[in-house]
Amino acid sequence: MTQTLLHSAQSSADSAPRSTLLEVRDLTMRFGGLLAVDSVSFDVGPTEIFAIIGPNGAGKTTVFNCIGGFYKPTAGQVRMAGHDIAGLPSHKVARHGLVRTFQNVRLFKQLTVLENLLVAQHTQVESNMLKGLFKLPSYRRAEQQALERAVWWLDFMGIRQYANREAGNLAYGHQRRLEIARCMITKPRLLMLDEPAAGLNPQEKVELQQLIRKLRDDFQVAVLLIEHDMSLVMGVSERILVMEHGKPVVIGTPEVVKTDPRVIKAYLGEE
Numbered sequence: 001m002t003q004t005l006l007h008s009a010q011s012s013a014d015s016a017p018r019s020t021l022l023e024v025r026d027l028t029m030r031f032g033g034l035l036a037v038d039s040v041s042f043d044v045g046p047t048e049i050f051a052i053i054g055p056n057g058a059g060k061t062t063v064f065n066c067i068g069g070f071y072k073p074t075a076g077q078v079r080m081a082g083h084d085i086a087g088l089p090s091h092k093v094a095r096h097g098l099v100r101t102f103q104n105v106r107l108f109k110q111l112t113v114l115e116n117l118l119v120a121q122h123t124q125v126e127s128n129m130l131k132g133l134f135k136l137p138s139y140r141r142a143e144q145q146a147l148e149r150a151v152w153w154l155d156f157m158g159i160r161q162y163a164n165r166e167a168g169n170l171a172y173g174h175q176r177r178l179e180i181a182r183c184m185i186t187k188p189r190l191l192m193l194d195e196p197a198a199g200l201n202p203q204e205k206v207e208l209q210q211l212i213r214k215l216r217d218d219f220q221v222a223v224l225l226i227e228h229d230m231s232l233v234m235g236v237s238e239r240i241l242v243m244e245h246g247k248p249v250v251i252g253t254p255e256v257v258k259t260d261p262r263v264i265k266a267y268l269g270e271e
């Protein structure tokens with residue numbers, strides 16, 4: 001499959017451009033007596049690279065979990081392309097084009113690298129039981145396309161040579177790339193990356209920054225990331241939300257955030 005073909009398939013998943021793709025309003029999450037997220041609001045544009053930063057325990061992952069369908073927020077709204085997704089389970093959130101990676105890579109470690117990408121497409125491949133049972137042409141065609149897409153993404157991520165290796169046996173950096181490929185193969189509109197640079201060496205971090213930009217540029221996907229690596233955050237993000245103790249401190253460009261005295265005190269001052 002050529003890059004052009006795949007590119008047009010990916011782009012066709014996008015509908016008309018909107019100024020806001022993800023809208024988070026007054027998001028609040030309470031765990032018993034702990035207010036982990038306290039009235040957080042922000043927007044992510046259709047092709048924006050947006051980061052959430054803050055000290056440990058600031059509430060970043062909880063925001064992700066509320067947006068991605070892992071927690072039902074105590075209060076507040078989450079809208080994806082105008083659709084209310086707050087409290088929907090993650091598989092329904094994914095249908096709105098929002099997918100995520102995890103702080104600790106989550107792959108099917110016993111399956112091969114290629115199989116991981118085939119499984120990721122199972123909701124999109126025509127999996128009608130009867131069609132599958134009788135191996136109707138449309139079913140075989142869909143299977144073939146899924147295989148071609150998987151191989152294409154392995155090439156794109158530079159891990160095709162490991163296609164038949166068990167995912168759990170890949171080097172950590174390659175597992176991270178596979179996890180991102182597994183998200184991208186579902187043609188998302190918003191890719192959420194939870195600490196994608198964790199565990200990567202300096203060279204891999206540079207490559208990750210290039211990869212995030214390329215994914216956005218080539219596939220018009222918005223990226224929402226949580227990251228502790230400041231050089232990656234400042235290098236790749238267009239806007240940054242800084243959180244502390246569950247509350248938003250400031251939202252702005254890297255230049256604004258870097259020089260904001262509240263941020264320096266809350267976070268960057270610790271570096």
Ligand SMILES: Nc1ncnc2c1ncn2[C@@H]1O[C@H](COP(=O)(O)OP(=O)(O)OP(=O)(O)O)[C@@H](O)[C@H]1O
Pocket residue numbers: 031034036054055056057058059060061062063
């Ligand atoms: N399921 C949960 N039950 C109870 N408390 C939780 C739960 N998840 C998170 N918390 C608490 O909510 C607060 C925010 O945690 P969260 O993981 O969102 O922070 P974070 O900014 O992502 O931190 P880190 O950078 O260390 O990952 C912390 O005090 C944490 O202990």
